[in-house]
Amino acid sequence: MKTVSAHTLSRRQFLKTSGAVVVSFAMPPVILGSQPGAAGAAAAETVPDPARLDSWLAVGEDGSVTVFTGMLELGMGVATAYAQIVAEELDVPVRSVSLIMGDTARTPDQAGIGGSRAVSTGARPLRNAAAEARRVLLDLASARLGAPADQLTIRDGVVRRADDATKTASFGELIGGRHFDVTLKTSGEGSTLDVAGSARPKSPDQYTIVGQPVPRIDIPDKATGRFTYIVDVRVPGMLHGRVIRPAPPGARLLAAEGAQALPGSVKVVRKGNFLGVVADTEWDAIQAARNLKVTWSPSEVSWPPMADLYRVMWSMPARLRRVMAEVGDVDAALAKAARTIEARYDWPFLSHAMMGPSCAVADVRDGGATIWSGTQHPHQLREGLAELLNLPPGNVRIIWVEGSGSYGRSGSDDAAADAALLSQTVGRPVRVQWMRADETGWDPKGPPVVTAVRAGLDDQGNVVAWDYVARDFTGRGVPPEAARAGNFLAAHLIGLAADSIDEPPNLQEAYTFPNKRRVGEVVPWPQEASPLRTGFLRAPSQPGTTFGAESFVDELAAALRVDPVEFRLRYLQDPRAIAVIQAAAQKAGWISRPSPRKGVSPSGLATGRGIAYAPRGNTRLATIAEVEVNQATGQVHITRLVIAHDCGLIVNPDGLRGTIEANLIQSTSWALKEEVQFDRSGVTSVDWATYPILRTPDAPDTLDIVLINHPDMPPSGAGEPASVATAPAIANAIYDATGARLRTAPLTPARVTEALLRRA
Amino acid sequence: MSSDPIDGKSGGRAALAPAIPGWAAPLRLTVNGTAHTVRSSPETPLLYVLRDELQLHGPRFGCGLGQCGACTVHLGGVAVRSCSIPVSAVGDQPVTTLEGLGSPDHPHPVQQAFIEEQAMQCGYCINGWIMTAAALLDKTPHPGDAEIRTALSGLICRCGAHMRILRAVRRAAARGG
Numbered sequence: 001m002k003t004v005s006a007h008t009l010s011r012r013q014f015l016k017t018s019g020a021v022v023v024s025f026a027m028p029p030v031i032l033g034s035q036p037g038a039a040g041a042a043a044a045e046t047v048p049d050p051a052r053l054d055s056w057l058a059v060g061e062d063g064s065v066t067v068f069t070g071m072l073e074l075g076m077g078v079a080t081a082y083a084q085i086v087a088e089e090l091d092v093p094v095r096s097v098s099l100i101m102g103d104t105a106r107t108p109d110q111a112g113i114g115g116s117r118a119v120s121t122g123a124r125p126l127r128n129a130a131a132e133a134r135r136v137l138l139d140l141a142s143a144r145l146g147a148p149a150d151q152l153t154i155r156d157g158v159v160r161r162a163d164d165a166t167k168t169a170s171f172g173e174l175i176g177g178r179h180f181d182v183t184l185k186t187s188g189e190g191s192t193l194d195v196a197g198s199a200r201p202k203s204p205d206q207y208t209i210v211g212q213p214v215p216r217i218d219i220p221d222k223a224t225g226r227f228t229y230i231v232d233v234r235v236p237g238m239l240h241g242r243v244i245r246p247a248p249p250g251a252r253l254l255a256a257e258g259a260q261a262l263p264g265s266v267k268v269v270r271k272g273n274f275l276g277v278v279a280d281t282e283w284d285a286i287q288a289a290r291n292l293k294v295t296w297s298p299s300e301v302s303w304p305p306m307a308d309l310y311r312v313m314w315s316m317p318a319r320l321r322r323v324m325a326e327v328g329d330v331d332a333a334l335a336k337a338a339r340t341i342e343a344r345y346d347w348p349f350l351s352h353a354m355m356g357p358s359c360a361v362a363d364v365r366d367g368g369a370t371i372w373s374g375t376q377h378p379h380q381l382r383e384g385l386a387e388l389l390n391l392p393p394g395n396v397r398i399i400w401v402e403g404s405g406s407y408g409r410s411g412s413d414d415a416a417a418d419a420a421l422l423s424q425t426v427g428r429p430v431r432v433q434w435m436r437a438d439e440t441g442w443d444p445k446g447p448p449v450v451t452a453v454r455a456g457l458d459d460q461g462n463v464v465a466w467d468y469v470a471r472d473f474t475g476r477g478v479p480p481e482a483a484r485a486g487n488f489l490a491a492h493l494i495g496l497a498a499d500s501i502d503e504p505p506n507l508q509e510a511y512t513f514p515n516k517r518r519v520g521e522v523v524p525w526p527q528e529a530s531p532l533r534t535g536f537l538r539a540p541s542q543p544g545t546t547f548g549a550e551s552f553v554d555e556l557a558a559a560l561r562v563d564p565v566e567f568r569l570r571y572l573q574d575p576r577a578i579a580v581i582q583a584a585a586q587k588a589g590w591i592s593r594p595s596p597r598k599g600v601s602p603s604g605l606a607t608g609r610g611i612a613y614a615p616r617g618n619t620r621l622a623t624i625a626e627v628e629v630n631q632a633t634g635q636v637h638i639t640r641l642v643i644a645h646d647c648g649l650i651v652n653p654d655g656l657r658g659t660i661e662a663n664l665i666q667s668t669s670w671a672l673k674e675e676v677q678f679d680r681s682g683v684t685s686v687d688w689a690t691y692p693i694l695r696t697p698d699a700p701d702t703l704d705i706v707l708i709n710h711p712d713m714p715p716s717g718a719g720e721p722a723s724v725a726t727a728p729a730i731a732n733a734i735y736d737a738t739g740a741r742l743r744t745a746p747l748t749p750a751r752v753t754e755a756l757l758r759r760a
Numbered sequence: 761m762s763s764d765p766i767d768g769k770s771g772g773r774a775a776l777a778p779a780i781p782g783w784a785a786p787l788r789l790t791v792n793g794t795a796h797t798v799r800s801s802p803e804t805p806l807l808y809v810l811r812d813e814l815q816l817h818g819p820r821f822g823c824g825l826g827q828c829g830a831c832t833v834h835l836g837g838v839a840v841r842s843c844s845i846p847v848s849a850v851g852d853q854p855v856t857t858l859e860g861l862g863s864p865d866h867p868h869p870v871q872q873a874f875i876e877e878q879a880m881q882c883g884y885c886i887n888g889w890i891m892t893a894a895a896l897l898d899k900t901p902h903p904g905d906a907e908i909r910t911a912l913s914g915l916i917c918r919c920g921a922h923m924r925i926l927r928a929v930r931r932a933a934a935r936g937g
C-alpha cells in the first residue's frame with residue numbers, strides 16, 4: 001500500500017485511491033508530500049458543494065467510511081461522537097469510520113467550530129447525509145440481491161436478505177470507490193448548514209451506538225506519541241520562522257540589524273511594523289529572533305492603568321446598548337420597592353494561553369497558497385488570508401490539523417497570517433510556531449466583563465424587580481472573524497485597519513422575577529496591533545456575567561436569610577432548571593440553611609458550600625463547590641465540585657463527562673488564579689510563572705458529575721456551558737464559610753484576605 | 761530526584777555545562793534504543809533535535825522555559841525537560857521518548873492506564889504527564905494521592921484533565937507501575 005497522507009490528498013485523488021488507502025483520523029504523516037509548485041494546483045479546487053452527498057461521505061472498496069466535515073476536533077471527543085453518529089445511521093462499526101475535517105478543498109463550509117455547536121448543529125448534516133447514504137445502499141442492494149429494501153437488513157456494513165442470510169452484499173461491493181451521485185436539499189449556511197435527503201434518520205429509540213461510552217478514537221495515538229498535531233507538520237523544503245512583536249505595543253519599527261552575524265542564513269522579513277525571521281532550522285530561527293538588534297520607536301499604550309480598568313469601563317459612554325430581555329416595568333417596580341439591593345462584579349482579562357503555542361505551515365508560491373493551521377475556522381481563514389496575500393480565495397487552501405486545545409479565538413489564525421507573510425516573502429514553505437511569550441502575551445484576550453445588578457424587594461421579602469447590566473469591549477471578533485484580513489495581528493502591523501465588531505456581553509438567567517431587564521453594553525477599546533485586543537474565549541463573556549448574576553442571587557438569599565437552593569427554586573419554573581439544581585443538591589448532600597453558616601469563626605480553617613445555576617443556550621447546569629478557606633493566608637482549597645448537567649440527548653456519556661470535568665477544572669483555574677497583567681510597557685503576564693494556572697495540588701479533592709439525559713431532545717452542546725457557573729459557586733462557598741463576599745475575580749489569597757478584613 | 765527540573769532550580773539549563781565553543785565533532789545520541797548522528801549545533805536544546813531531526817512527535821514545545829513539562833523525556837531513566845538541555849549535555853545517557861515508552865499495540869502500563877481512563881482532552885501536554893508519572897512509579901511504585909499530586913505539580917494541562925490524569929496514575933500505581 002502506498003503511504004499517502006490524508007492531509008494532502010485532493011478529493012479527486014482520494015476517490016481514485018479510496019479503498020486502497022486507509023485514511024485514518026490520526027495518520028502519522030511524518031512528511032507531507034507537497035511538491036514544488038503544487039501549492040497553487042492543490043488550491044485550485046473549490047469548496048465542496050454541500051448539496052452533493054459525495055461532499056459528505058465516501059465508502060471505500062474495503063467498506064471503510066470516510067466522512068468529510070468542515071467541523072473540527074478540539075480535544076473534546078467530537079470526532080468520536082461524529083463517528084458514532086455516522087456509524088449509527090449507516091449500521092457500520094464505529095472503527096470503520098474515519099474523518100477528514102476542516103480542509104477547504106475537501107470539506108463543506110460549516111463555519112468552523114465554536115459556540116458549543118459541534119454536536120448540536122454541526123453533526124446534523126453528517127447524520128442526515130449518512131441516513132441518505134444508507135437509503136442509497138439499500139436501493140443498490142435491493143437490485144443486486146433481488147429483494148425489496150424492506151426485506152433487507154444491515155449489520156456491520158453488510159446487507160442481507162431477511163429470508164436468506166447467505167445472500168449478502170457489502171457496502172464496499174455496492175459502492176466502494178464510486179460516487180453516490182445523489183443531490184441533497186440544503187438549508188441554512190455556515191454554522192446552521194444542514195442537508196436532507198429522502199431518507200429519515202433513525203429515531204433515538206433505535207440507537208445502539210449513539211448514547212454509548214465509546215472510547216475516543218484519537219487517544220491511543222495521543223498516549224503513545226503517534227498522533228500528528230499541527231506542530232508536527234513538515235513539508236519538503238520547509239524553513240522555520242519566528243516573529244518579533246513591537247515593544248512597547250504600538251511602536252514603529254525603526255531598524256532591524258545584525259542578521260549577517262547570526263548562524264543559519266537568516267532572512268529578515270520586514271513589512272511595515274511586521275517583523276519576522278526565517279532560518280534553516282528552528283533553533284536558528286529562535287536565536288535569530290532573540291538576537292536580532294531591533295530598534296522600535298517610543299510609544300505610549302492607550303489603555304488605562306490596570307488598577308483603574310473596571311472603573312474606566314463603567315465611566316466610558318457605551319457605544320452600543322442592547323436590551324436583551326425586558327419583562328414588566330423594572331423602573332417602576334424599583335421605585336416602589338420596600339428595599340433595593342445592588343452590587344457590582346468584575347471579571348478580568350483572561351488569556352486563552354494555549355498549551356501548544358500557535359503554529360502554522362504556509363506554502364505561498366506561484367499564485368497559490370496552501371496553509372496548514374490549527375484554526376477553528378478554516379473556511380473563514382481562507383477568505384482572510386486570500387485578502388492578506390492578495391490572492392483569489394480559490395487559489396488558497398487551508399488544511400486544518402489539530403492543535404492543542406484552543407477554547408476560542410486563540411493565536412492560531414494570527415500565526416497562520418505570520419507564516420503566510422513569511423512564506424510569500426521568501427518563496428519557500430515556512431513553519432512558524434509562536435514562543436510562549438508570543439502566545440500568553442499576544443493572543444487575543446477574553447475581555448473583562450463588569451456586571452451591575454440591582455434588585456427591588458417588597459415588604460414580604462419577594463423579589464419584585466431585577467435590573468441586570470453588563471459591559472464588555474468592542475471587537476470581540478465574532479465569527480466569521482478570520483474572514484477579513486483586518487482581524488489578523490500581522491495585518492494590523494502592516495497597516496490594515498482592524499474590524500470593529502460590537503457584540504454585547506451574553507447575559508443569561510431564567511428567574512421568574514415579575515419585572516426584570518437584561519442589558520448588554522459595549523464600550524470602546526483599542527484593538528489594532530494590541531496584545532490586549534479581545535476575542536472569543538470559551539462561553540464568551542458568560543463566565544463574567546454569570547459570576548455577577550449568581551453571586552448576586554446568593555447575596556439576595558443571604559439578605560433574606562433563605563437557603564440558596566431554596567431561594568433559586570422559588571424563582572424558577574423551567575423543569576430542566578429545577579431538575580439540575582435538585583440533582584446537584586442531592587448528589588452533594590446539600591443541607592438546607594441560609595449562608596453564611598452559623599458560628600463562623602473569624603480565624604482558622606473555615607469550610608462552606610455554594611451553588612450557582614446557569615442556562616447556556618438550551619443547556620442547563622448547576623454547580624456546587626465545597627471549599628476550605630485558610631483565614632490566615634486567604635488560600636482557598638476546593639474540596640469538592642459537583643455538577644448536574646443537562647444538554648439534551650447524550651451521544652457519548654464518557655466523552656461528555658471528560659468535557660464537563662475539563663470545563664470545571666479550567667473554570668476553577670479562572671476563578672482562583674487567572675488574570676492578565678499589564679502596565680504601560682505592555683502585557684506583563686507572558687508565561688506560566690507570570691500567568692499561573694491551576695496545577696495538581698490546586699485540583700479539587702473530588703469531582704462528581706450527574707448527567708441528565710434527554711433522548712427526546714436534540715443535543716444542545718457541552719463544550720462551554722459547564723465553565724460558566726464555577727466562579728460564582730466558589731465565591732458563594734467562600735461567603736458561606738466565612739461571611740466574606742468577593743466581587744472581583746480571580747478569588748486570590750490577597751483578595752480573600754482583603755474581603756475577610758472588610759467582613760462585618 | 762523524583763521529578764524533573766523546574767525553572768532551572770534543580771537542573772535544566774542553569775545547572776548544565778555550557779557548550780564548548782567551536783566544537784565540531786558530530787554528536788551521537790541514543791534515542792529509543794537507536795543510535796543517531798546529530799547534525800544540530802551542540803547548544804541546540806535536545807527538544808529540537810528530537811522533533812526536527814529525528815521527526816519524533818512525543819516531546820512537544822510548550823514554553824521552552826522548563827515551566828510546563830510538555831517536552832519531557834527520560835534521560836537515563838530520569839524525567840527531564842528536553843527544552844532546557846543542550847544536546848551536547850546528553851552524552852552517553854540513553855534518551856527515551858513517549859514513542860519509546862510503548863506503542864498503541866504494546867503500551868507501557870502508564871500509557872495503558874491513561875488510555876483506559878481516557879485521561880486527556882487535546883492531549884498536547886500528555887507527554888509530560890505520562891513520562892513524569894512513569895519515572896515516578898519507577899522509583900515509587902505505590903505513591904499516595906498527595907505524593908502523586910506533588911510529583912506532578914510541575915506540569916501544566918490547560919484543558920483541565922487533571923482529575924482523569926490523577927485517576928490514571930492511581931490506576932497504574934495500583935497495578936504496580
